[in-house]
Amino acid sequence: MLGYPQRMGVLSTIGDGFKDAFLMAWEVWWALVFGFAISAVVQAWVPRERIERALSGDGAGPLAKATGLGAASSSCSYAAIAIAKSLFQKGASASSALAFQFASTNLVWELGLVLWVLIGWQFTLAEYVGGLVMIVLMALLLRVFVSPRLEQEAREHAQAADTGHQHHTAGEQMTWRERLTSVSAWSDVAHNFRGDWQMLYKEITVGFLLAGFVAQLPNGFFNGLFLKGSPALIQTVWGAVIGPVIAVLSFVCSVGNVPLAAVLWSGGISFAGVMAFIFADLIVLPIIAIYRKYYGSKFALRIVALMFVTMVAAALIIDGSFSALGLIPHGPRPSRGDIFGSIKLDYKLFLNVIGVVIFTALFWLTQRRGVTDLVCGMKVDRAKAVRMNFAGETFYFCSTHCLHAFEVSPKDYLDKDTEASV
Secondary structure (H helix, E strand, O other), rough: OOHHHHHHHHHHHHHHHHHHHHHHHHHHHHHHHHHHHHHHHHHHHHOHHHHHHOOOOOOOOHHHHHHHHHHOOOOOEEEEEHHHHHHHHHOOOOOHHHHHHHHHOOOOOOHHHHHHHHHHHHHHHHHHHHHHHHHHHHHHHHHHHHHHHHHHHHHHHHHHHOOOOOOOOOOOOHHHHHHHHHHHHHHHHHHHHHHHHHHHHHHHHHHHHHHHHHOOOOOHHHHOOOOOOOOOOHHHHHHHHHHHHHHHHHOOOHHHHHHHHHHHHHOOOHHHHHHHHHHHHHHHHHHHHHHHHHHOOHHHHHHHHHHHHHHHHHHHHHHHHHOOOOHHHHOOOOHHHHHHHHOHHHHHHHHHHHHHHHHHHHHHHHHHEEEOOOOOOOEEEOOOOOOEOOOEEEEEEEHHHHHHHHHHHHHHHHHHHHHOOO
């Protein structure tokens, strides 16, 4: 049985884990909101034909456009895969969708800025160059892992995955200027926004909590894990392999993984290991689960394997290039106290306040114009929902799929609704 000092130590560690989880969430909250909002706009307003023309195919043109769109999206990993899914559903190729994900999690300015502040400009440069290297490697290796037939099956799965939870798309012919001033158009965006949060909030929450507790492991543990004292080449290669594994187990996303990357750097991991860890935020366990939900198990496992290979290879290429150019930093590494800091009056506070305003406004719009689908629990726009009159009442559904489920056994859903309202 633990004594009083041991119990207090355990409680202190638990408290620190929750605190660090909150600080990581604080780092990326605004990016999550902005990313999901962009995804909602894409799903609601961008016609399928335009996406097909811009991003279909495996050539350099669609890849470049997807890379530019990803770099401009300023989103975190969870939001990036939501946007990529909507692009893939609307006709973008697998290579373009993956290029968008790599760009939106490696080429965005806020990630580079946090890296620069915490561990130096060399890591920022490596992140941007490495992101481009990964996109090139992914495009070259895609067909080794994913056949055209499997890609088509994955697209059909992604489209079918929304059958029971159909997001609102641009049903009215409007110009972009008209959409910006239309309450109906913004209602489509709001319902897509809420739908994505309903689908992914559990994975996001669990990811932050686990990340906070992983950060409590002592530096000595990481020193042994990174084979400190071994020849430099072994440390470099091992770091590039173990970095993504740690990322997978730590559940950290996008900007939120930079503090842990700094912990790993201070703990002795190689430069390649830091970069591979940062690259690997697209294959953490909650995101792998989302890939399965979006695309099916077979495609999900193939693209995870593809991304792992490209992340390790890109990290080693960057390490070798930067070493040859004398760009790998030397000297004192940041302490853990330098990494997490505290909440204060700075640009993150301003951006997070804006994130809260956007989040609240979009959810408020779904409350004002929406009704709840009794079958799936999603909010749907009352004016655009599938509806049915039953027992003197009008019921609303997000799709014919949910309508048919209600028709088969209305009593089950009405009883459930009655129990929920008691």
